[in-house]
Amino acid sequence: MTKRRLFLELENCIGCRSCLAACTQCGGHEQRNRNYVYDVNPLVNRQTMPLMCLHCVDPACARSCPAQAIQIHETGAVLSALTEKCIGCQNCTIACPYGIPKFDEEQNLMYKCDLCIDRTKDDIPPMCASVCPSNTLQWLTEEEIEEKQQRHDLGNDKWVTSMPYLEGETNVKINLPGILEGTTKLF
Amino acid sequence: MQKDKFFRDIDNVTHPNERLVKTHCSYCGMQCGMNLRVNTKTNKIIGVEPRYDWPVTVGKMCPKGVTAYQQTNHKDRILKPLIRDDASLKGTQKGFREASWDEAYDLIAKKFSELQTNYGKDSLSVFSGVSMTNEKCYLTGKFARVALGTRYIDYNGRFCMASAAGGFLRTFGVDRGSTLPWTDIHETDCLFIAGSNTAECHPTSMFRVWAVQERGGYLIVADPRETPIARRADVHLDLRPGTDLALANGILHLLIKNGYTDEAFIKQHTNGFEETKEVVKDLTPEHTSFITGVSVEKIERAAEIYGKAPNAIVMFARGVEQQHKGVDNVSAYCNMALVTGKIGRPKAGVATFTGQGNGQGGREHGQKSDLLPGYRKITDPKAVEYVSKVWGISPEEMPKPGVSAYEMFELMNDKTIRGLYLLCSNPAVSAPNLNVVRKALKGLDFMVCADFFLSESAEFADVVLPSVTWSEDEGTVTNLEGRIIKINKAQEPLGESKPDWQIQVELAERLGKGKHFSHLHTASDVADEFRLASKGGNADYYGATWDKIDKQDGVFWPCKDEEDEGTPHMFHDKKFYHPDEKAKICALPYRPPAEEPDEEYPMRLTTGRVVYHYLSGNQTRRIPFLKDMCPEPYVEVHPHTAAQYNIQHDEVVRLYTRRGESNYKVKITEAIREDTVFVPYHFGHEESINLLTIAALDPMSRMPEYKVCAAQVEKLN
Ligand code: SF4
Ligand code: SF4
Ligand code: SF4
Numbered sequence: 001m002t003k004r005r006l007f008l009e010l011e012n013c014i015g016c017r018s019c020l021a022a023c024t025q026c027g028g029h030e031q032r033n034r035n036y037v038y039d040v041n042p043l044v045n046r047q048t049m050p051l052m053c054l055h056c057v058d059p060a061c062a063r064s065c066p067a068q069a070i071q072i073h074e075t076g077a078v079l080s081a082l083t084e085k086c087i088g089c090q091n092c093t094i095a096c097p098y099g100i101p102k103f104d105e106e107q108n109l110m111y112k113c114d115l116c117i118d119r120t121k122d123d124i125p126p127m128c129a130s131v132c133p134s135n136t137l138q139w140l141t142e143e144e145i146e147e148k149q150q151r152h153d154l155g156n157d158k159w160v161t162s163m164p165y166l167e168g169e170t171n172v173k174i175n176l177p178g179i180l181e182g183t184t185k186l187f
Numbered sequence: 188m189q190k191d192k193f194f195r196d197i198d199n200v201t202h203p204n205e206r207l208v209k210t211h212c213s214y215c216g217m218q219c220g221m222n223l224r225v226n227t228k229t230n231k232i233i234g235v236e237p238r239y240d241w242p243v244t245v246g247k248m249c250p251k252g253v254t255a256y257q258q259t260n261h262k263d264r265i266l267k268p269l270i271r272d273d274a275s276l277k278g279t280q281k282g283f284r285e286a287s288w289d290e291a292y293d294l295i296a297k298k299f300s301e302l303q304t305n306y307g308k309d310s311l312s313v314f315s316g317v318s319m320t321n322e323k324c325y326l327t328g329k330f331a332r333v334a335l336g337t338r339y340i341d342y343n344g345r346f347c348m349a350s351a352a353g354g355f356l357r358t359f360g361v362d363r364g365s366t367l368p369w370t371d372i373h374e375t376d377c378l379f380i381a382g383s384n385t386a387e388c389h390p391t392s393m394f395r396v397w398a399v400q401e402r403g404g405y406l407i408v409a410d411p412r413e414t415p416i417a418r419r420a421d422v423h424l425d426l427r428p429g430t431d432l433a434l435a436n437g438i439l440h441l442l443i444k445n446g447y448t449d450e451a452f453i454k455q456h457t458n459g460f461e462e463t464k465e466v467v468k469d470l471t472p473e474h475t476s477f478i479t480g481v482s483v484e485k486i487e488r489a490a491e492i493y494g495k496a497p498n499a500i501v502m503f504a505r506g507v508e509q510q511h512k513g514v515d516n517v518s519a520y521c522n523m524a525l526v527t528g529k530i531g532r533p534k535a536g537v538a539t540f541t542g543q544g545n546g547q548g549g550r551e552h553g554q555k556s557d558l559l560p561g562y563r564k565i566t567d568p569k570a571v572e573y574v575s576k577v578w579g580i581s582p583e584e585m586p587k588p589g590v591s592a593y594e595m596f597e598l599m600n601d602k603t604i605r606g607l608y609l610l611c612s613n614p615a616v617s618a619p620n621l622n623v624v625r626k627a628l629k630g631l632d633f634m635v636c637a638d639f640f641l642s643e644s645a646e647f648a649d650v651v652l653p654s655v656t657w658s659e660d661e662g663t664v665t666n667l668e669g670r671i672i673k674i675n676k677a678q679e680p681l682g683e684s685k686p687d688w689q690i691q692v693e694l695a696e697r698l699g700k701g702k703h704f705s706h707l708h709t710a711s712d713v714a715d716e717f718r719l720a721s722k723g724g725n726a727d728y729y730g731a732t733w734d735k736i737d738k739q740d741g742v743f744w745p746c747k748d749e750e751d752e753g754t755p756h757m758f759h760d761k762k763f764y765h766p767d768e769k770a771k772i773c774a775l776p777y778r779p780p781a782e783e784p785d786e787e788y789p790m791r792l793t794t795g796r797v798v799y800h801y802l803s804g805n806q807t808r809r810i811p812f813l814k815d816m817c818p819e820p821y822v823e824v825h826p827h828t829a830a831q832y833n834i835q836h837d838e839v840v841r842l843y844t845r846r847g848e849s850n851y852k853v854k855i856t857e858a859i860r861e862d863t864v865f866v867p868y869h870f871g872h873e874e875s876i877n878l879l880t881i882a883a884l885d886p887m888s889r890m891p892e893y894k895v896c897a898a899q900v901e902k903l904n
Contacts, residue, residue: 004219006462011419012393012394012397014386014387014390014415014416014798015251015386015415016249016250016386016387016390016798017798017799017816018248018249018252018253018390018814020250021250021253021254021812022248022253024812025234025236025253027200027202042856043826043836043855043856043857044857044858045413045418045856045857045858046413046414046415046418046856046858047418050453115336119200120199122198124197124198124199124200125197125246127237127270130237130239130246130247131237131247131248131249131252131253132247133247133248133249133390133391133392133393133394134386134390134393134394134397135393135394135397135398151401159446179400179401180400180419183264183400183401183403184403185403185404185405186376186402186403186404187376187403187495187496187497
């Protein structure tokens, strides 16, 4: 089976928050969405960006967990805390460079994106990337990601916006805004 | 054939004790494919799963689509007919009691008959909508003319697609919203998009739009606001609201002057070029810039890109259409494609973004005051003869044309119309100049409203009939491409609710017209009669059987018979639908909006949608996720303008026009013109921006000028 990854083309985002609405439709997600979309500069323009768990290869959230509640799936997905182990300390939220893990005050439990593991374990795209109307969120093969990332590297030693990793290597790959700078016009 | 580069073979996930019903979204004209998740034990809809194999949208949905399933078993559903005995409570939610269908039907039949006996056949009216299947739209037209025998039927498409229809008919002789399938969009070289906030109103078009730019193609957007699509445009033509005709003429001027015209195409396939050339002669870039407020450089650049592009698609939406010159705007933008010959082949053409789910099909089959099924004119004796035969009436019994949607409210106010059957629409929010409209509804002798939620309009009714949501019935819808698709039933009707077609059949029986309706037992029966009624018309659906729709992933009309696979690309043979088979390049002198700013009302007010809501919001305002994301309206103001008025972000201000006023929270953004304010229109009661909008109607389409009027802002303390 081809192994695909989640890929974010941040410049594409239109701020519709369909990714958040769809998050709740994954079997294990109990009607709570697990990521963020933020307005970059709301008083100025309408630019928006999704802020998703990047499923770090060496995840700070899991490392910081005193109860070892955050497991890493064989696909690399960093799972939501096991409810029987999580002690609700919120170390993970603080440790994550992006503040991704959310907290359920009532149940005193953390919950986070598990990359729709019951879909992605079979290479079916996660709900967010399935619905994203702008192709900000895509489910791509390594080759497709490589090709996308090359477009963000103009080869002039200046324009590089595809990040091999941010705060460490991640399973989710990202292109930061700037896709248009790397495009050769047709005419 | 339609499996393009975005198409992937992906298995769906089916959870234990669930089955999937493939269908489409209930909302906009994109009609995104979706699977409804149905619990096999309770047989209730419980969620949604992407429909990856739908070629137009490949699993994608906006947040409205993702949450659409939450309508079906919503706690606000009306489960039984409601009757209100105390008419003094009209305009409120109070005084309704539950009743049986029998009691409701008896009361309606009695009141309708009384009114018609006392005041004539035409004292009754039907106001309908196009967020429902072709079968329902078709039967509503027949119900009005055969069961009620009234001339007064019209529908909410007058507030939506009427100008596009008028423009296409005049220019091409036929009104199919897109000359090409959506799967062409990402392959074109230039998109010229005017008056469409595509990212919010038709979000699932966006992956194709961005793909044009990713390939090195160009995106030109004309909009007074820097919408999410305009933000990334190669050229953003930030025009003053209501000046599209000048912009389109100005670009035409440059296309002609700079030699981008296709002389052979113009000569062989069009009329009207010389007159048009004369009209646009004065629209130099400088003069165009003076009228529109767009810089000369941008106008010149846009014309150059469109002119040079090997293939290009001109697209537009309500921004250009909801004006009192909406039809002219549409024809003027179509002129660009005609003078350059960029039409009638793959990847080049013209399209409008259809607003409502069935905005295309619903306008073709007889809900419009002057149309009969198949896009036939009710003033054409041959059409009347054919349709009368299908309906089993004599041609003399066919009512004459009525009046347009807004004009019906004026006739209510002068007591020409005394009774109303309203379905699939919420004009107490969506019509312009609401003070007049709400007064009209309140003054009616008798009003019936069919809906599945108690809308703001239902608050004026004497009887409310519970209809079903889209997921509890089946039928066809025609999406924004002109592709006829199938909506499938996923759940039995909730409570005692019924599909509108069934309500009409049963009501017709009570009114003594059963012989024209009683043979219609299922939606499929209605479909068969409807296809026959459309046969031979411009919008010919005769060959679009449900089987074929299923097999082919939809059928593009016209589709004349069993063998015909339909028509994805229009005008492929360069034959247009006018008698001489030529398209018309239209000479259209500029005229300003009906109401220009002055000292008293110095701002231009424009209105539109947000991504989280659909039309009057009667559905989406009840969905928790959508309501959380956008709970209330607001007014967008440029920071310079805000400074002039000394108002802050989040401050509540009074906004008013000559017609009405309301208070809104200020949202400061540089992404709007300094002379313009914007308010979304999805909200009811005192929050409705349509209390302020103007009912200046287009002379041809009778479309109100929602998109521009003069307004003033006042700081409150
Ligand atoms: S669904 Fe896609 S476009 Fe919409 S907010 Fe999420 S990432 Fe952005
Ligand atoms: S992004 Fe944050 S939550 Fe996600 S794996 Fe990395 S550290 Fe953990
Ligand atoms: S509202 Fe329109 S774009 Fe959104 S999911 Fe429904 S059909 Fe698609």
